[in-house]
Amino acid sequence: MSTNPLISVRQVAKEYDGAIVLERLTLDVVAGTFCTIVGASGCGKSTFLRMLLSQERPDRGVIELDGRPLPSEPTSERGIVFQKYSVFPHLTVEGNLLLAHEFAGAPATGRFFGSARRRARDEIGGIIDDIGLSESRSKYPAQLSGGMQQRLAIAQALLKRPKVLLLDEPFGALDPGIRADMHVLLLDLWKKTGMTVFMVTHDIQEAFKLGTRMLVFDKLRHDSQAPQAFGATITYDLELNGQEPPETGVPMAADNTERQGDIAHA
The missing domain is CATH 3.40.50.300 (P-loop containing nucleotide triphosphate hydrolases)
Known part of the structure; x- marks a missing residue:
């Protein structure tokens, strides 16, 4: 160190x-x-x-x-995680992470298309695995426990490393x-x-x-x-x-x- x-x-x-x-x-x-x-x-x-x-x-x-x-x-x-879960309730686990990734990488449109979107999904797939949400990637926040929602919030904070x-x-x-x-x-x-x-x-x-x-x-x-x-x-x-x-x-x-x-x- x-x-x-x-x-x-x-x-x-x-x-x-x-x-x-x-x-x-x-x-x-x-x-x-x-x-x-x-x-x-x-x-x-x-x-x-x-x-x-x-x-x-x-x-x-x-x-x-x-x-x-x-x-x-x-x-x-610098990433931050609060006590209150800062996730979008109308999006799935994958959708929450993909949207955050798109806003950072395509600020003008807020969306990825074609190969860029496929690459983004591959990248967030690794984070979903690391954070222990592989079995819940298609679930919405309301379907997740408190701990799982906080895992999602941490994953959002880690997206940009x-x-x-x-x-x-x-x-x-x-x-x-x-x-x-x-x-x-x-x-x-x-x-x-x-x-x-x-x-x-x-x-x-x-x-x-x-x-x-x-x-x-x-x-x-x-x-x-x-x-x-x-x-x-x-x-x-x-x-x-x-x-x-x-x-x-x-x-x-x-x-x-x-x-x-x-x-x-x-």
Whole structure:
């Protein structure tokens, strides 16, 4: 794994209507890292993901991708999956993926024809196999379980082979059994592709289980007279030993059990 950062964040701050949400965010993340992000509700975790996607812009500071400032708009280098399934209900599994592929490859018409359409179907066939939806390619989202719908949403995000995958509590609505299956799927895809992952979760056990690095967002400063005067920042930045990063196969060094207790009681 390269030691040069893929993502660099320098003194980033964000506020809404005079309320400071995030402040003094600074970190470097190398390619292939699986970053899990935890913290109290409202502390800016999802805002941070939206800034990484370019849906939001920092009010101060800079975020760089591969040594260059982030583009001002979302690009194919960054894919995102939300907790709410972002799929088209009137299209089949294959239709959902084909439409997303067509919009990216033929923005003027939104459609592929002839040999281009056949090539597109071949390409999405591989993703359908990887994501475990081969038996459901002709089904509509309403015919799929919650886990299967989330698999489809992840497949959409992976279509353009992004360098960075952003996940905003993607498994929060799933029951424990399906959630465990999704953990296995996500880790398999991460190791296979070598992509860099940022995943927001409210479940600290999930954060320790999946990540090679965990970021804890919280406020360092509080003012009871002016609760909006200070924002959250990264209060813990921990390397974890739960997974083996792509390419190196070397576990990250840390004692997760002790650190999980430390975070839970912080």
